[in-house]
Amino acid sequence: MNIKILDSWLRDYVKTKATPQKIGELLSLSSVSVERLEKYEADFIYDIEITTNRPDLMGVVGLARETATVLKQNGIDASFVAPKLTKPQTPKTNLIEITNDPKLVNRLCAVVMDVKIGESSKEIKERLEASGTRSLNNLIDITNYVMKTIGHPTHVFDFDRLNTKTLIIREAKKGEVIKTLDEKDYSLNGGEIVAVNDQNEIVDLLGIMGLQNSVVTAKTKRILYFINNNQPAKIRKASMTLGIRTEAAVINEKNLDAELAYDALLYGIEMFAKIAGGKIVSDIIDLYPNKVTKHYVEVSLEKINQVIGVSIDPEKALQSLSNLGFKAQIVGGKIKAEVPSFRIGDVEIEEDIIEEIARIYGYHNLPSVLPPQTAIAAHKFADQFYFEQRVKSAMKYWGFTEVYSYSMVSQELFEGPLEEAVEISNPLSEDMIYMRKTLVPSLLKVVSENKNKEVIKIFEIANVYNKRTKDLPQELMTFAGVIKKNKVTFFETKGLLEQLCYDLGIKNLSFKQSEKSGNGASVYIEKEYLGEIEILDANLIDFELNFELLLRHATLKKEYKPLNKFPPIIEDLSIAVNSDIKTEDIIANIYSQSNLVIDVSLKDTYKDSRTFHINYQDPEKNLTNEEVSEIRKKITSSLKEKFKASVR
Amino acid sequence: MEDELIDIKNTAISFILEAEDLESLEETKLQFLGRSGKLTLAIKGITKVAPEKRKEFGLLANEVKQTIEDALDTQKSKLKSQKVANVVERIDITNPGIKPNLGHLHLVTQAIEEISNIFARIGFERVRYPEIEWDWYAFEALNFPADHPARDDWETFFIKGEPDPKRGPMLLTPHTSSGQIREMERLGKPPIRMLNIAKCYRRQSDVSHAPMFHQFEGLVIDKDISITHLKGVLDYFAKSFFGSNRQSRIRPYHFQFTEPSFEVDVTCGICLGKGCKLCKEGWLEMGGAGMVHPNVLKAGGIDPQKYTGFAFGWGVERVLMMREGLKIDDLRILYSNNLDFLAQF
Numbered sequence: 001m002n003i004k005i006l007d008s009w010l011r012d013y014v015k016t017k018a019t020p021q022k023i024g025e026l027l028s029l030s031s032v033s034v035e036r037l038e039k040y041e042a043d044f045i046y047d048i049e050i051t052t053n054r055p056d057l058m059g060v061v062g063l064a065r066e067t068a069t070v071l072k073q074n075g076i077d078a079s080f081v082a083p084k085l086t087k088p089q090t091p092k093t094n095l096i097e098i099t100n101d102p103k104l105v106n107r108l109c110a111v112v113m114d115v116k117i118g119e120s121s122k123e124i125k126e127r128l129e130a131s132g133t134r135s136l137n138n139l140i141d142i143t144n145y146v147m148k149t150i151g152h153p154t155h156v157f158d159f160d161r162l163n164t165k166t167l168i169i170r171e172a173k174k175g176e177v178i179k180t181l182d183e184k185d186y187s188l189n190g191g192e193i194v195a196v197n198d199q200n201e202i203v204d205l206l207g208i209m210g211l212q213n214s215v216v217t218a219k220t221k222r223i224l225y226f227i228n229n230n231q232p233a234k235i236r237k238a239s240m241t242l243g244i245r246t247e248a249a250v251i252n253e254k255n256l257d258a259e260l261a262y263d264a265l266l267y268g269i270e271m272f273a274k275i276a277g278g279k280i281v282s283d284i285i286d287l288y289p290n291k292v293t294k295h296y297v298e299v300s301l302e303k304i305n306q307v308i309g310v311s312i313d314p315e316k317a318l319q320s321l322s323n324l325g326f327k328a329q330i331v332g333g334k335i336k337a338e339v340p341s342f343r344i345g346d347v348e349i350e351e352d353i354i355e356e357i358a359r360i361y362g363y364h365n366l367p368s369v370l371p372p373q374t375a376i377a378a379h380k381f382a383d384q385f386y387f388e389q390r391v392k393s394a395m396k397y398w399g400f401t402e403v404y405s406y407s408m409v410s411q412e413l414f415e416g417p418l419e420e421a422v423e424i425s426n427p428l429s430e431d432m433i434y435m436r437k438t439l440v441p442s443l444l445k446v447v448s449e450n451k452n453k454e455v456i457k458i459f460e461i462a463n464v465y466n467k468r469t470k471d472l473p474q475e476l477m478t479f480a481g482v483i484k485k486n487k488v489t490f491f492e493t494k495g496l497l498e499q500l501c502y503d504l505g506i507k508n509l510s511f512k513q514s515e516k517s518g519n520g521a522s523v524y525i526e527k528e529y530l531g532e533i534e535i536l537d538a539n540l541i542d543f544e545l546n547f548e549l550l551l552r553h554a555t556l557k558k559e560y561k562p563l564n565k566f567p568p569i570i571e572d573l574s575i576a577v578n579s580d581i582k583t584e585d586i587i588a589n590i591y592s593q594s595n596l597v598i599d600v601s602l603k604d605t606y607k608d609s610r611t612f613h614i615n616y617q618d619p620e621k622n623l624t625n626e627e628v629s630e631i632r633k634k635i636t637s638s639l640k641e642k643f644k645a646s647v648r
Numbered sequence: 649m650e651d652e653l654i655d656i657k658n659t660a661i662s663f664i665l666e667a668e669d670l671e672s673l674e675e676t677k678l679q680f681l682g683r684s685g686k687l688t689l690a691i692k693g694i695t696k697v698a699p700e701k702r703k704e705f706g707l708l709a710n711e712v713k714q715t716i717e718d719a720l721d722t723q724k725s726k727l728k729s730q731k732v733a734n735v736v737e738r739i740d741i742t743n744p745g746i747k748p749n750l751g752h753l754h755l756v757t758q759a760i761e762e763i764s765n766i767f768a769r770i771g772f773e774r775v776r777y778p779e780i781e782w783d784w785y786a787f788e789a790l791n792f793p794a795d796h797p798a799r800d801d802w803e804t805f806f807i808k809g810e811p812d813p814k815r816g817p818m819l820l821t822p823h824t825s826s827g828q829i830r831e832m833e834r835l836g837k838p839p840i841r842m843l844n845i846a847k848c849y850r851r852q853s854d855v856s857h858a859p860m861f862h863q864f865e866g867l868v869i870d871k872d873i874s875i876t877h878l879k880g881v882l883d884y885f886a887k888s889f890f891g892s893n894r895q896s897r898i899r900p901y902h903f904q905f906t907e908p909s910f911e912v913d914v915t916c917g918i919c920l921g922k923g924c925k926l927c928k929e930g931w932l933e934m935g936g937a938g939m940v941h942p943n944v945l946k947a948g949g950i951d952p953q954k955y956t957g958f959a960f961g962w963g964v965e966r967v968l969m970m971r972e973g974l975k976i977d978d979l980r981i982l983y984s985n986n987l988d989f990l991a992q993f
Contacts, residue, residue: 028899028929030900032900033911034929037929051901052902232795233795236800240802306872306874306956307956309875350942351907351941351942354908355908363875363879363899363900363910368883369876370880370884371868371873371881376771376841384776392753392757396751396752397750398751399750399751401751401987402751403985403990404754404983407847422780422808423808424805424806424807425807425808426806435807446985449986450986450987458987462847463847465780470810472780472782473807473818475778565711
């Protein structure tokens with residue numbers, strides 16, 4: 001997420017003469033991305049993206065530490081000035097007893113203070129407003145100001161409105177209701193972290209937002225200043241299910257340093273005293289069941305150099321780590337580093353330490369080197385991607401436009417029984433709930449959405465998804481197309497597929513009467529079912545093919561036959577024959593009469609008459625008219641006998 | 649006899665080439681191929697050839713005949729086109745041409761083709777892995793903790809059904825990184841140089857996010873692979889794809905499956921790095937990259953003590969937008985299939 005902070009605020013904790021531009025540039029290169037640097041009156045605002053592993057940089061102090069480190073690395077004078085926080089004198093009285101649940105809250109710090117509500121100072125207002133937080137009153141402003149300085153969210157209750165001697169931290173039960181401080185009502189789902197008073201009323205939705213019944217008002221005189229370091233997953237779940245995405249929630253759902261909770265307490269007490277006349281009236285409560293334990297990481301100098309790719313000066317590496325808050329030393333060719341509490345959970349293994357060293361060294365200072373080619377597997381030129389591209393190009397040059405439609409479809413667009421559907425359990429909308437089993441409905445939707453076009457030729461190659469038991473669905477690459485055109489013919493679609501298969505070196509393509517209902521044909525390669533051509537109406541035809549089957553048969557292999565030295569004799573043969581007789585069968589019959597018939601094709605049809613173009617050729621010698629007429633006789637008598645054809 | 653055939657061929661060819669109009673060409677044809685033409689007569693002389701040589705003679709005679717016929721045809725069309733050339737001034741050449749069919753490839757296909765070619769030149773083998781994946785490949789093996797936000801219902805699409813006891817629930821893969829483990833399994837051991845390009849899905853739909861999109865994932869694993877090698881590949885790609893006037897850089901970032909992790913930037917195509925309204929201080933983010941996390945290598949059966957590697961996963965649509973400077977208001981137009989839109993590419 002992004003945070004915005006004023007340059008002057010940052011400079012409270014880092015002393016340097018570096019310009020804001022230089023700071024922004026170096027932070028981006030070695031730490032966090034300064035996405036924008038904006039002028040703000042006499043000041044500048046850094047707009048910074050903080051990655052989820054670095055919640056310690058959600059506060060100005062953490063950023064100042066990084067800033068000082070990267071400036072020093074680049075030879076610019078800078079020093080990090082940590083805030084000096086000391087535990088104040090407190091009375092020994094306990095005004096409230098808090099019962100924590102260590103499974104929910106790692107650390108809980110609280111104190112009761114007398115305060116005077118009022119406005120914040122101009123500086124605090126300006127810093128908050130520039131960071132995108134509205135200034136309300138000094139009490140609320142302090143909670144935000146401390147959060148943005150230290151990096152840990154804080155909360156303030158009106159102590160009198162809490163009206164209780166005890167607070168119990170527990171999980172909410174399903175159906176419990178709350179009203180947040182912005183006056184919105186929520187029914188809880190159960191599992192949210194809440195605090196309840198001794199009348200069993202929920203008075204806080206921990207880590208996310210304060211509640212209307214305990215929030216400070218213009219009349220507030222006494223506060224309970226309250227800092228809770230929580231189990232992040234609980235906060236994430238509650239914040240997402242309730243849809244309350246406050247800045248506090250977004251920070252609290254990350255792995256926050258529990259040590260910072262105490263810093264936030266001390267800094268807050270100081271701020272209340274400074275700008276709200278704050279006086280401590282109770283002892284400090286610090287329940288800390290889940291203490292941060294020390295963590296050490298070791299990494300060899302050899303490994304550091306290997307991963308970074310250049311030789312790193314060990315002393316400089318130690319210096320970088322120390323500037324970042326690590327306690328590091330070299331022991332027997334290894335760097336041993338104690339991880340600071342605010343980096344625990346983020347820095348755990350060798351590679352994490354290498355990252356710290358490398359980024360401070362500066363990735364921009366590393367050379368660019370192509371990796372050596374140590375071995376390379378043999379590559380098959382005409383692989384699936386090659387043929388996919390070849391088909392797509394062919395379609396393009398035959399006038400088709402390629403579309404990409406969503407793999408997820410509505411119930412309406414899903415073809416087949418719903419029990420067979422691969423279904424999304426958390427769809428964004430009902431429009432995208434099933435993984436499609438066919439492509440054509442999506443293409444027809446494209447056609448209907450482009451109503452103004454009289455001629456449409458589109459295609460898509462994409463997966464369809466077939467459910468399987470106890471396994472991932474089958475993802476089957478499928479090729480489909482639609483032609484919309486006045487009086488589109490079956491034969492131009494058939495011809496398209498024939499030509500395509502020819503180009504892919506596929507033989508034995510055949511078309512059979514469709515077994516599916518409707519008009520069209522089923523397409524086969526040998527005996528394997530390839531797909532379907534479907535005539536939808538006089539102006540609309542689609543096809544859908546198993547693209548993987550096409551790929552299995554596709555080949556670039558060509559066969560060479562010596563060119564014929566003897567000229568062919570070509571003639572046309574017209575016959576009248578019953579329309580039930582299939583052209584395919586007639587052609588097969590003609591071929592079967594002699595192996596000197598080398599090519600037969602249908603040339604023309606007119607009413608019940610069909611004209612065939614026949615090519616006779618002998619590879620060994622010149623054919624004589626006598627030989628050809630012999631074969632012709634055989635053909636005509638066979639056609640008469642088999643198909644009751646009469647020769648014209 | 650054979651010499652005679654060759655002579656006839658040569659004489660015929662020279663006559664044909666000298667013919668200046670169609671009439672004299674026709675005359676030449678008769679002279680050689682007519683009923684009592686020179687070639688016809690010569691062929692009749694086959695009876696004088698020794699029987700064992702007749703086949704050879706026959707083949708040669710056919711060849712000669714074919715050559716003469718071809719020469720006649722060629723000369724004929726040449727003479728004809730000369731005739732046409734004389735009437736060319738009668739055509740209004742500003743009338744529209746008759747165009748062959750031309751459609752359009754989707755711009756994502758065009759980008760994928762180009763990206764594949766760029767990486768093929770430095771030895772990356774293209775693969776494609778499942779879109780519907782087990783949690784194991786998409787998250788668990790990639791070092792995502794159980795409570796990571798990407799694994800919850802708000803960011804990733806899940807598929808209805810019983811989870812596998814070992815591999816977890818089924819989901820629509822949110823990134824091509826799920827191919828990393830599959831590639832390690834396929835090859836068994838390094839060297840690995842993968843380019844995985846596939847559809848990905850995330851539970852997000854707004855002007856800059858479509859719920860379905862495409863990523864290309866690079867994975868290199870070998871001995872002594874370092875950050876400098878990642879930079880080398882990145883520079884090569886950025887210059888090849890965006891142009892030699894564009895610069896690239898890596899800077900710190902965070903991903904679960906890489907350590908260290910980087911965000912990769914390329915200089916803005918509009919201001920070329922000076923900084924403008926359309927970029928972030930001169931840079932545009934291209935996507936993530938990093939050194940493969942040792943836990944990921946282990947999950948793929950590779951010893952992280954012996955091998956290191958790097959990986960990157962970038963959006964196809966994103967690099968396309970960054971290059972073309974396409975000011976598309978709503979990214980989802982790529983998948984809405986308005987044909988007027990698609991016809992622009």
